[in-house]
Amino acid sequence: MLRVRFAPSPTGFLHVGSARTFIFNWLYARRNGGTVVLRLDDTDVERNTEASVNSIFEGLRWLDLGWDEEYKQSERLALHRQIADAIFQKGLAYRDFTPAHTTAVQINDSEKSGANQTWLFNPGMRELSRAESDRRAAAGEPFALRFRVPRGTGAQVRFTDAVYGEQIKSADDIEDFALLRSDGMPTYHLASCADDIDLRISDIIRGQDHLSNTYKHVLIFEGTGAKAPQFAHLPLLVAPDGSKLSKRRHGPVVSVTTYRDAGFLPEAFINFLCLLGWSPKDNRENMTRQELIDAFSLEGINRANAVVNFKEAAATPDEAFDPKALWLNAEHIRALSVDELSARLLPIVHAAGFPIAPEKMRAITPLIRERIKLLRDVLTAADFFFVDQLPPYDPAELIPQKGDAAMAVKVLTRAREVLAQTEFKHDPLDKNLRAAAQELGLKAGQMFQPIRVAVCGRKNAPPLFETLEVLGRDTTLVRIDRAIQKL
Secondary structure: OOEEEEOOOOOOOOEHHHHHHHHHHHHHHHHOOOEEEEEEOOOOOOOOOHHHHHHHHHHHHHHOOOOOEEEEHHHHHHHHHHHHHHHHHOOOEEEEOOOOOOOOOOOOOOOEOOOOOOEOOOHHHHOOOHHHHHHHHHOOOOOEEEEOOOOOOOOEEEEEEOOOEEEEEEHHHOOOOEEEOOOOOEOHHHHHHHHHHHOOOOEEEEEHHHHHHHHHHHHHHHHHOOOOOEEEEEOOEEOOOOOEOOHHHHHHHHEHHHHHHHOOOHHHHHHHHHOOOEOOOOOOOOOOHHHHHHHOOHHHEOOOOEEOOOOOOOOOOHHHOOHHHHHHHHHHHHHOOHHHHHHHHHHHHHHOOOOOOHHHHHHHHHHHHHHOOOHHHHHHHOHHHHOOOOOOOOHHHHOOOOOOHHHHHHHHHHHHHHHOOOOOOHHHHHHHHHHHHHHOOOOHHHHHHHHHHHHHOOOOOOOHHHHHHHHOHHHHHHHHHHHHHHO
16 A cells, blocks of 8 residues: 655754645645655654644644654654664674764774765774674673675665656765664664654655665665665755755745745645646646645656745745745635635734624625735735724825815715715615716716725725725714815
């Protein structure tokens, strides 16, 4: 059975690259009837934090995709040591008693790779007899356990990657990597492979930065007699300047919760991340979750790194995000029903301190649905619906095109008279205000602009009659009175 795993290390917030890895694993499993395993790779005790664990789960729960099984690597240490010992007993690993932080020069190491002159192994430790090794271990001397990589035989380590094709490396160019540290803790390589074996992971889909690690992992799988999973490495996410997206350098823009807090819909964010390094091959971009499941395949993953087009020194909130992400979010917002969008907007409005009733939020929602890109835009697109009194605005905005202050006063005075007696429904409002414009010898636009600014505090606002209907007669008349006083 197909089984995939997402194995984040809790050393910081959930990175957008990690989120994409999770999404691709999830889509692949759901497309093929497989199982999604969430495994916290939390054996790096010095760097792991509870805050990071919480951040990872916070981000994953917001994506709302779910998983089928959950494990903590730190609870599986006995298994890791058992597998390390099995490799050792086969003679495929050896104890290295070299004190930690000893340099290659200090051990007079002459074993270097020809390609880049990196350290490969300490001959004195690799060639130590088993009897001497056992004696020193029994005496309590600390040691690291290293994998005995085949040397001098012309052996090659190879695997076929579903994205990058056949990968081959000479075993002579791979260092004798540690399986256990001198404190007995497993290394990433051992713990990851031991868990993949035990959890029967069939496919490993992860970032391209792990491609070089895979040679070591293939050796571990072979050393235990286990069949290696199918590997698929994903292209990296990079900044506009081509640098790898980094928590340290690029800050909040690489955190999943930044997108959540800015007002992205999880389904739009998932859609956006999928298009970074993958394509359905039919030019579609705006896709639902089910459409992504139906279209996803490893063949659609690109080899080239994917650029996230944000501005590092953003002048506006919009510039902080990739334009395609904003466009997709706006498209997904428009695809929501009024009831569903209203339900998503209401908590944001309440959190901002506006005790708006659900019925009123539902009435406002269709008026702003086409005007917002992010959910948080509700606070600027619909702010005048939420307040009792409008913030200060320029009285000059009340003056109609080709008019003056006297014309504005005349319009607002007549509008107040009409609105005091008109039913606050779209059609009566439309009919009576247009008739008033005709009486005053004005164009409809010259009549409507002063009213719009008076009730909204700005020219750019939702359709006038629907806005008046939601605001209601009392609020409308009070705001018109205040506008007349400004003139």
